Amino acid sequence: MxxxxxxxxxxxxxxxxxxxxxxxxxxxxxxxxxxxxxxxxxxxxxxxxxxxxxxxxxxxxxxxxxxxxxxxxxxxxxxxxEIQPIEGAHRLIRAATDLGLAVVLASSGKRKHVEHYLKLLDPGDIAWTSSDDVDASKPEPDLIQVALRQAGASRAVVVGDSVWDCEAAGRAGLPSVAVLTGGFGEDELVDRGASAVYPDLDRLRAELKDLPFAAVGALGS
Structure with a gap:
């Protein structure tokens, strides 16, 4: 996979x-x-x-x-x-799929909000989750685990903007990288587990092939 x-x-x-x-x-x-x-x-x-x-x-x-x-x-x-995509979001998703990477969205948001965002992002046919799919949201790992199962992932990396994304990734046994688009600082993101922090999505897109993918462990039922 x-x-x-x-x-x-x-x-x-x-x-x-x-x-x-x-x-x-x-x-x-x-x-x-x-x-x-x-x-x-x-x-x-x-x-x-x-x-x-x-x-x-x-x-x-x-x-x-x-x-x-x-x-x-x-x-x-x-x-x-009023909500707008962050600059480079569509380019990031397109570049990832063009490279043959699987992409899955793991959101703590409500299903109706994620559906609205999908219309803005136009990401193509990719898997996604919302808070409606789990009992506990981030920083618990549940959303990431559901996303991994939906994607049938064997190796993965988590990309987020907050310390809670990094913490959830760590609890799921996966590496994470972060972007500064959410208002959290580089040092605190690294302290909470991010192996790299990018200033924007285009810089992340340029390094997609070098992300720290790791084997997905046992996720439970």
Whole structure:
């Protein structure tokens, strides 16, 4: 089986991290809960099932978690038409497939949002996952494992923009590389497991053949 590139979507292929930050900020404020915007941004790439507790504590999660996620979705949906692909996203996917690499998208986003992004990216016939496919999102490895099974991958590398992508890759037993498109710094991405960090998608595209593909281990059922 060919080498597989597991691509994160939000912040990596589509420019959504700051839209998500604003939507979460508005969601918390709608419930009279103050969470600093910087703390929310630092949690981008983490699934909504974990974000509330991570930024506001377990008590807020128990009392308001589902309502906050519903409010985030409503505020984010209002901005959906503003979302644009990150420069070079379509070129990256096309170059990978032209090289004979398998490509699969592993997103912590909701299925309806990923479907919208696919229309923007026009990636061709490739496999993809969303948070609807798993019980636990990043930094848990579940999304990556589902993506690998869908692709029938035997060797793979994970590409993302956040520390949570790198951590999820590590938990899945795979190497990761990162891009700076999500607002996380190079040093922190390396500290969380990225073997290389690229300033943009075109620079990554130029080095696709040199990515650190590794054998996929036992993934469980």
């Amino acid at each position: 060919s080498n597989t590139v597991v691509l994160d979507v939000d912040g990596t292929l589509v420019d959504t991290n700051y839209h998500h930050t604003v939507a979460w900020l508005r969601a918390f404020r709608s419930h009279d809960i103050t969470v600093p915007g910087w703390r929310l941004h630092r949690s981008m790439g983490m699934g909504g099932d974990k974000l509330v507790a991570a930024v506001a504590g377990d008590t807020v999660e128990r009392a308001h978690g589902d309502d906050l996620r519903a409010a985030w979705e409503r505020y984010f949906d209002e901005m959906l038409d």
